[in-house]
Amino acid sequence: MVDVIRATGLVKTYGELRALDGLDLAVPEGTVLGVLGPNGAGKTTAVRILTTLLPADAGSAEVAGFDVARQPGKVREQIGLSGQYAAVDEYLTGYENLDMVGRLYGLGARRSRERARELLERFTLAESADRPVKTYSGGMRRRLDLAGALVAQPAVLFLDEPTTGLDPRGRTDMWEVIVELVKSGTTLLLTTQYLEEADRLADDILVIDHGRAIAQGTADELKAQVGGERVEIVVGTPADLASAQAVLAGLADGPVVVDEHTRRITAPVKGGAGVLMEALRRLDTEGVAVLDVALRRPTLDDVFLTLTGHAAEAEEQNKGKGKGRKPTTAQLEETSTR
Amino acid sequence: MSAMTIQKALGDGAIVAKRNLIKIKRVPDLLVFSTMSPIMFILLFAYVFGSAIHVPGLSYREFLIPGIFAQTVIFGATITGAGLADDIQKGIIDRFRSLPMSRSAVLVGRTTSDVLNNVLVITIMSLTGLAVGWRIRSSVFEAAGGFLLLLLFAYAISWIMAWVGLIVPTPEVVNNASFMIIFPLTFVANTFVPTNGFPHGLRAIANWNPVSSVTQAARELFGNTSDKFPAPKDWSLQHPVLYTLAWVVLLLAVFIPLSVRQYKRAASR
Ligand SMILES: Nc1ncnc2c1ncn2[C@@H]1O[C@H](COP(=O)(O)OP(=O)(O)OP(=O)(O)O)[C@@H](O)[C@H]1O
Ligand SMILES: [Mg+2]
Numbered sequence: 007m008v009d010v011i012r013a014t015g016l017v018k019t020y021g022e023l024r025a026l027d028g029l030d031l032a033v034p035e036g037t038v039l040g041v042l043g044p045n046g047a048g049k050t051t052a053v054r055i056l057t058t059l060l061p062a063d064a065g066s067a068e069v070a071g072f073d074v075a076r077q078p079g080k081v082r083e084q085i086g087l088s089g090q091y092a093a094v095d096e097y098l099t100g101y102e103n104l105d106m107v108g109r110l111y112g113l114g115a116r117r118s119r120e121r122a123r124e125l126l127e128r129f130t131l132a133e134s135a136d137r138p139v140k141t142y143s144g145g146m147r148r149r150l151d152l153a154g155a156l157v158a159q160p161a162v163l164f165l166d167e168p169t170t171g172l173d174p175r176g177r178t179d180m181w182e183v184i185v186e187l188v189k190s191g192t193t194l195l196l197t198t199q200y201l202e203e204a205d206r207l208a209d210d211i212l213v214i215d216h217g218r219a220i221a222q223g224t225a226d227e228l229k230a231q232v233g234g235e236r237v238e239i240v241v242g243t244p245a246d247l248a249s250a251q252a253v254l255a256g257l258a259d260g261p262v263v264v265d266e267h268t269r270r271i272t273a274p275v276k277g278g279a280g281v282l283m284e285a286l287r288r289l290d291t292e293g294v295a296v297l298d299v300a301l302r303r304p305t306l307d308d309v310f311l312t313l314t315g316h317a318a319e320a321e322e323q324n325k326g327k328g329k330g331r332k333p334t335t336a337q338l339e340e341t342s343t344r
Numbered sequence: 345m346s347a348m349t350i351q352k353a354l355g356d357g358a359i360v361a362k363r364n365l366i367k368i369k370r371v372p373d374l375l376v377f378s379t380m381s382p383i384m385f386i387l388l389f390a391y392v393f394g395s396a397i398h399v400p401g402l403s404y405r406e407f408l409i410p411g412i413f414a415q416t417v418i419f420g421a422t423i424t425g426a427g428l429a430d431d432i433q434k435g436i437i438d439r440f441r442s443l444p445m446s447r448s449a450v451l452v453g454r455t456t457s458d459v460l461n462n463v464l465v466i467t468i469m470s471l472t473g474l475a476v477g478w479r480i481r482s483s484v485f486e487a488a489g490g491f492l493l494l495l496l497f498a499y500a501i502s503w504i505m506a507w508v509g510l511i512v513p514t515p516e517v518v519n520n521a522s523f524m525i526i527f528p529l530t531f532v533a534n535t536f537v538p539t540n541g542f543p544h545g546l547r548a549i550a551n552w553n554p555v556s557s558v559t560q561a562a563r564e565l566f567g568n569t570s571d572k573f574p575a576p577k578d579w580s581l582q583h584p585v586l587y588t589l590a591w592v593v594l595l596l597a598v599f600i601p602l603s604v605r606q607y608k609r610a611a612s613r
Contacts, residue, residue, distance in 0.1 A: 057442050082444040093435035097370040098363060109359045110445040138370060154439065 007034040010162055010193040011056060015065035018051050018217070025051045027217035028065070033195055033210075038188055040208030041197040044310070048217035049197035050090050053166045056195065057087045070162050086155035090166040090197075092147040093154075094139050100126055100150050101135040104157060111158040118157075125153040129183070145176035152183065163187065165196045169203060181206055201305055205229075213309060221313050232304045232312045233260045233274035237282055240270050242295035247271070250296075253288045257281055263311065269297075274308070353446040360440075360453025361460070364427065368461060374423070378461055382416050382469040389536065390476045397537055401572030409478040410490070410562035411535030413469055414555055417498035418526055420462040424454050424502040425509030425518040432610055433514060448604050455502040462498050466491060481567030490565030493588060497558045500592045503599035510606040535559050539576060551578040554591040560584040 011033040018026040026048045033039040043049050054060040056067055058078035067074045070084035094103050101122050108118025126135045129149040139147060148168065155163060168184065169177040184207055188194055198204050204211045205225040213221040213228070221228060237257070241250050247264060250271055255262050258273035265271075275281045282301045289296055368374045389412060390405050399407045431437045431450075440450050470478075480487045509518050532546060533539070533555040539547050550556055561584035563569050580587040 054438075059438055059441055079444060082442060085442065087439075087442040089435055089438055091435050093439035095363065095367070095436060096434070097367040102363070102366065106359055106363055107439075107443065110356055110440070110443045110449075112444065 007036075009033060009068075010035045011039070011067075011069050011195055013052070013056065013065065013067040016052065016055055016062050016067060017064035018048075018055065018060065018062055024217050026055070026062070026065075029214065029217060029219060031195075031212055031219070033193055035193055036191050037209045038194040038196060038207055040204030040211045041195065041214060042199070042201060042204045042211055042309070043197070043214040044199060047214045049214065050166055051217070052214075053087070053089070053164050053195070053197060057085055057164050058082060084160060085162045085164060086158065086160035087164045088148075088152045088155040088166065088168060090170070092144075092151035094147055094150050096140045097138055099136050099138055100131050100142070100146075103139060103150060104153055107154045107157045113158065121157055125156060129153045145172050145179075148172060148176070148180065149183075152180075156187070161193060163192050163194045165194065167197055167199065170199065177203075201228075201309055202303065213313065215310065221309075228309065229304065232309050234276055234304070235274070235278060236272050236302050236304060236308060237275050237285055238270060238272045238298075238300045238302060239285070239289070239296050240268065240298040242269075242297050244269060246294045249292050250289060250294045253292055253294070254285060256288070257285055260312070272308075274304075349446065353448050353452055356446045356449030357452030357456055360450055361457040362453075364454060364457035365460060368457075377423075378420070378465050379468055382412075382465050383472045385412050385416060386469055386472045386476060393536065399538060399570075399573055401570030402568065403477065405473075405477050406479065406568040407538075407563070408536065409469075409473045410566055410568055411533075411559045412473075413466060413494055413562060414497070414559045415530040415535055416465060416469060417462045417494050418501050418530060418555065419522075420465050421458060421498045421501040422505050422518065422522040422526065423461065424458045425505035425512075425522060426515045427454055427458075428506055428509035429512055429515040429518045432510070437607075437610060447608065451503075451506050451600075451603055451607055455499060455506060458502050459495055459499050462495055466494065478568075482565060486565045486567070489585075490562045493558060493561055493565065493585065496592055497554070497588055500595035500599075503596060503603055506603040507599050507606055510603060510610045529553065530555050533559065534581075538573070547576075548578075551576050552580050554580075554588060557581060557584040557587040557591070561588050 009032045011031070013029060013031050016026045016029040017024065029048065029052055031039065031041070031052075041049050041052065051060065055062045056069060056074060058074050058081050061075060069081045072080040072084070074081050094100075095106075098106070104122035104125055105118050108121050109115065113121060123132075123135070126132045129152070131146060131150060131153070134142060134146065139150065142150065148171070152165070152168065155165070165184070169180050172180060181203070184194070184196070188207070196204075196207060209224065211223060211225055211228055212219055221231070223231075237254065239250060239254070241247060244266065247266065247269060251262055251264055254271055254273040257275060259276050260274035262271060262273045279301060282299070286296065286299065368378065386409065389408055393408070394404050397404050428437075428450075437450065446452075482490075505518070505522065508521060509515075512518055512521065532550050533553045534550060535555060539550040539556065542550055557580050560575055560581050564584065569575075575581045575584070
């Protein structure tokens, strides 16, 4: 299969900081690549280079057969972009925003009008179509921004954290829209901080940190590396930490992590609820007071923990890199069964 | 540039200009800035300073109003910078830059819509001026030339502002910077008072200030001059139309390429 998006050795530096440090990636035609990484990993930088917004310091990239640095105009004709922050004009209505984008793509007046109405309908914005975007909710803006990326029915689509900031309902809606798109053969590069999202949408997942790829594979392959669910407990007193850790170690299928400060113990397990019950029984026998307990799916934190040996945040402090970075708490959704 | 790319630049520019004009209509602040402040300026200066300043052979209001025109259209041109800075901050420029549109369209559209805004401003000011006793005492052609020259000069200033708007971090900085520069620029000039009362060094600066020449040109083209009060002897004010046009050409030649280059680089901050 042909690679519609291909990047080799991308480097971008900001002063001392290497935002991208030799990133390679490839997205075959008609597939979805999920680029997964915490805050500051370099996701947006990569997307901006691939969409011709930013020149790379080194390396090269091709989109739809055109070099992003040498033929940016050709690339722009092939792509749609929805950036991390919705780039819609507040003072124009939803309809005016899309109509303008259509005309700028060179669709002509009639086609632009039709296309704008079509997309507003499809993204359930028809009712608010003629209100200024200022009055839209965050989710509506996000949908409008995505609609803007689709105006010219591009063959290649870039979505930078399309669901960040959406509520669970908005997120599910957005996922449905994206799944539909992909069915129609669009090649998609999507960035996210949520393993669950990459799992749901992407054929292939690239985990990046500090501007470098640290793992790549299908969701299943990554999960096989990272393990399945986690049992997470919080004990009442620090004195109980050691015995609780011993109990969980007996049930875990990977390293048990103890956070002394929050008295939280996390253990990767196989066997779901059954193991959770067993853990509680054994803890009870040991006389450990458990404050909180959860069974949850692996998060980005767990991926990092497994792949790099320490949490995303901790790594940053250890290496003392990341000057001027945004805080990198890989914020994670918890699908806990509390 | 081939004819095709120029046509595309103008076509895309018109689309962007339309968007900016819709925005002026929807943002009350901008609309007030464009319509109320010129009226206020005319009334304030005409009534507050009108009695204090004496110009030989001419009513002060006739002397003053072309000066206020000049100052106001120059301030109108600063919208260009603030608007661009705002678009960068909100990521709109990124959206534009990812589209297969002409590279200069955003700038062409921005500066064009600001000229149109200035047309509105100057119309309102002229009507207010006529109401307080300002008169055009020349031919229709000369008067039209006067308005055109004011708009052209403001257009050139727009391109300076476009460049400023693309290099500063936020729209507020554009506003501060433009007040810091444009206030002295429009006051150290013949806009509000004759320069012959200025201290010697300042007078030379004022007389060669292009704001003075555009004002002098407007006065002459509107017929708001008097034989009892001849223009200063400096070449710039003896040939104000030519001198102003030379500045327009110079500013455009420098700032269009600078702005276009900066636009290509401007990244979302
Ligand atoms: N214009 C800039 N000037 C200086 N540093 C920058 C600039 N843009 C990005 N960086 C830095 O480069 C690194 C990568 O940033 P990038 O925005 O690509 O991260 P990201 O993975 O998209 O993060 P997030 O999840 O927070 O969006 C960060 O440390 C960031 O601070
Ligand atoms: Mg980002």
